[in-house]
Amino acid sequence: MAINWFRAVPKLRHSEPEFIRSHAFSLSFSPTKRAFSGSGRIATALSSSSSSMSYEKELAAAKKAASLAALLCQAILSLSDFITFCLRVDFKNGNPEHKLSIESASNSEHDNVICDQLRMQNICLSKTHVVNLPILLPFKHLLDNESAVVFVYHLQETESLYFNPDCSLSRPMANQYNLSSQVDFSYWFSLLQKVQKALLQSDVHSKSDKSPVTVADYGSQAIVSLVLERELPCESFSLVAEEDSGDLRKESGQETLERIKKLVNDTLANSDFSSVSNLTTEDVLRAIDNGKSEGGSSGQHWVLDPIDGTKGFVRGDQYAIALGLLDEGKVVLGVLACPNLPLASISGNNQHSSYDKVGCLFFATVGTGTYMQPLDGSYPIKVHVSATENPEEASFFESFEAAHSLHDLSSSIAQKLGVKALPVRIDSQAKYGALSRGDGAIYLRFPHKGYREKIWDHAAGCIVVTEAGGVVADAAGNPLDFSKGKYLDLDTGIIVTNQKLMPLLLKAVRESLEEKLSSL
Ligand SMILES: Nc1ncnc2c1ncn2[C@@H]1O[C@H](COP(=O)(O)O)[C@@H](O)[C@H]1OP(=O)(O)O
Ligand SMILES: [Mg+2]
Numbered sequence: 001m002a003i004n005w006f007r008a009v010p011k012l013r014h015s016e017p018e019f020i021r022s023h024a025f026s027l028s029f030s031p032t033k034r035a036f037s038g039s040g041r042i043a044t045a046l047s048s049s050s051s052s053m054s055y056e057k058e059l060a061a062a063k064k065a066a067s068l069a070a071l072l073c074q075a076i077l078s079l080s081d082f083i084t085f086c087l088r089v090d091f092k093n094g095n096p097e098h099k100l101s102i103e104s105a106s107n108s109e110h111d112n113v114i115c116d117q118l119r120m121q122n123i124c125l126s127k128t129h130v131v132n133l134p135i136l137l138p139f140k141h142l143l144d145n146e147s148a149v150v151f152v153y154h155l156q157e158t159e160s161l162y163f164n165p166d167c168s169l170s171r172p173m174a175n176q177y178n179l180s181s182q183v184d185f186s187y188w189f190s191l192l193q194k195v196q197k198a199l200l201q202s203d204v205h206s207k208s209d210k211s212p213v214t215v216a217d218y219g220s221q222a223i224v225s226l227v228l229e230r231e232l233p234c235e236s237f238s239l240v241a242e243e244d245s246g247d248l249r250k251e252s253g254q255e256t257l258e259r260i261k262k263l264v265n266d267t268l269a270n271s272d273f274s275s276v277s278n279l280t281t282e283d284v285l286r287a288i289d290n291g292k293s294e295g296g297s298s299g300q301h302w303v304l305d306p307i308d309g310t311k312g313f314v315r316g317d318q319y320a321i322a323l324g325l326l327d328e329g330k331v332v333l334g335v336l337a338c339p340n341l342p343l344a345s346i347s348g349n350n351q352h353s354s355y356d357k358v359g360c361l362f363f364a365t366v367g368t369g370t371y372m373q374p375l376d377g378s379y380p381i382k383v384h385v386s387a388t389e390n391p392e393e394a395s396f397f398e399s400f401e402a403a404h405s406l407h408d409l410s411s412s413i414a415q416k417l418g419v420k421a422l423p424v425r426i427d428s429q430a431k432y433g434a435l436s437r438g439d440g441a442i443y444l445r446f447p448h449k450g451y452r453e454k455i456w457d458h459a460a461g462c463i464v465v466t467e468a469g470g471v472v473a474d475a476a477g478n479p480l481d482f483s484k485g486k487y488l489d490l491d492t493g494i495i496v497t498n499q500k501l502m503p504l505l506l507k508a509v510r511e512s513l514e515e516k517l518s519s520l
Helices: 017-022 043-048 056-075 109-120 127-132 139-143 186-201 212-231 251-269 281-289 309-315 407-417 430-436 459-466 500-520
Strands: 003-008 026-028 034-039 086-091 098-100 148-154 157-163 239-241 300-308 320-327 332-343 358-364 370-374 381-383 397-398 441-443 468-474 494-498
Touching: 003 407, 056 212, 056 239, 056 251, 056 300, 056 320, 056 332, 056 370, 127 459, 148 320, 157 251, 157 332, 212 300, 212 309, 212 320, 239 459, 251 281, 300 309, 300 459, 332 430, 332 459, 358 430, 358 459, 370 430, 370 459, 397 430, 407 441, 407 468, 430 441, 468 500, 494 500
Parallel strands: 239 300, 397 441
Antiparallel strands: 003 026, 026 034, 086 098, 086 148, 148 157, 300 320, 320 332, 332 358, 358 370, 370 381, 441 494, 468 494
C-alpha cells in the first residue's frame, strides 16, 4: 500500500506558468518498497531531496540530457557497422610515444588498408579472424618492454589480455582460456611480429573522421545542448563544452555529419523529445556550437564533457558524460552518466561481484547530497564517500592511461600512506562517481608536466564527490577554482579523499613531490 505523501508545486526561481504546470507532481511513499515514487518530471529528484529546491529544474534537465547522451553513446558502441574490430597495443612503460592504436570501421578504408598490409605479410586477417584471434604472444621478446596489454574488440565484446614480463598471462585471461605460463607462444610471436610490422607500415593509426568516438562526441554534445536549451529556455543560456563544429563544416566532414544527424534524430525520436527529432544538419551544427562559451566567474554556465575518457570508450571500458553547472564561478550541480560502470562496487577489495549490472547516473546539487541512480531509471539512492580513517584499508583510483597521470608518483604516495591494495585504474570521471559511493577512498591525478586541466574534466565529478562528503583539492590542498574560464589553474595535480584522510594524504603528497624534485 502506498501512503500519499504530499502533492505540491515546487517553488521555482524562474516562474514561467507553463513550467509550473508541467512540474506539478505527486509523491508517494511505499512502505513495502521502502522508497518514494512519484509522477511529474522532478518527482524523482524531490523524492531524494527536499531541503533545497533552487536547482531542481536544472537538475531534472541535466539528468535527462546526460541519460539521453549516454543512450546515444551506447547505441553507437553497439552499431556493427562502426566497430567491427579494433586492435590496440598499449605498451605499459609509461611512455605515450610507444602507443599503437587502430580503430576501424566496417568497409572503411582502414579495414582495407590494414587487411592489404597484412596480406602483403602473408597474413590473411579477415574480421572474423581478428575476433577469434587469441593474440597470445610474448610481447617482451617482440618489443623489449616491461609488459604489454592487448585489447581485441568485436562489437561489444572486449577481451583484455595482460602480459607479464615473464610472458605469463594475468588473470582473468589465463583462467578464461585455461592457459598457463607454460603455453608455447612461439607461433603467435612470429604472427604478431608480422602484424606489428604491417600496422606500422600502414598509415592507419590516425583518427578516422568516421570513428565511433568522433560521432559519439559530437552527437552527445548536440543532444545535451538541445535538451538543455529546450528544457531551460533562458536568454542567457551558456554552455562550455569540449567540441566545436569546425571540422564538420568542411567538405571532408559531411559524411560524419550525416551520421551524427541520423543518430541524434533516432535517439531523440525514441525519447520524450520526439517533437524535436527532425533536425537538419544545420540544427545539429548549431547545437554543437552552443558549447562555445568561455565560462568565467559571473552568471551561470553549463560545463560539458560529451564523452569523458574517450580512450576508455574506444576500448569498451569506462567513460562518462559529464555535465556541471557553474553559478558565479562555483559548481552548484553535477551529473555524471557512466554507462559501463557496474552498480556493484569496483573497489580493489571486491573480488566477488560478477558486474552483470552496469550503468550508473550520479547527481548532486549543492547542499543536498549525492545520489546514484541506475541508468535503467530505477530508484536513486543517497551515497557517501568511504568513512575509513585507516589508509591501510583504503584502495585508490588513478587513470588507466599512464600518459594521463604519473603512476610512479601515485605509487610512492600510496606506499607512504601504507595503502595495501593495488591501484584501481579506470578511465574518466567514473572515478569520481565510484569514489562518491565509497568504492575506494582516494583518487590521485598527476598529469605530465605542461598538461592543463580543463573544467569539464572535473566540474561534475567534483560536486558529486564533495556532496557525498569528500574533499577535492589540488596537490597543495587548495580547492579547485572553476571561475577562471576553460582551464583550471593548476601546476601540480588533483587529489581526492574523505575529510579524515586528507591531512595524511597531503603530507604523503608533499613528501613524494619533494623526493621527486630532489631526484631530478
Ligand atoms: N596528456 C594528458 N594528461 C592528462 N589528461 C589528459 C591528457 N590527454 C587527455 N587527457 C584527458 O584526461 C581525461 C581522462 O582522464 P582519465 O585518464 O582519468 O580517464 C580526459 O578528459 C582526457 O581528455 P579527453 O576527454 O579529450 O579524452
Ligand atoms: Mg574529458
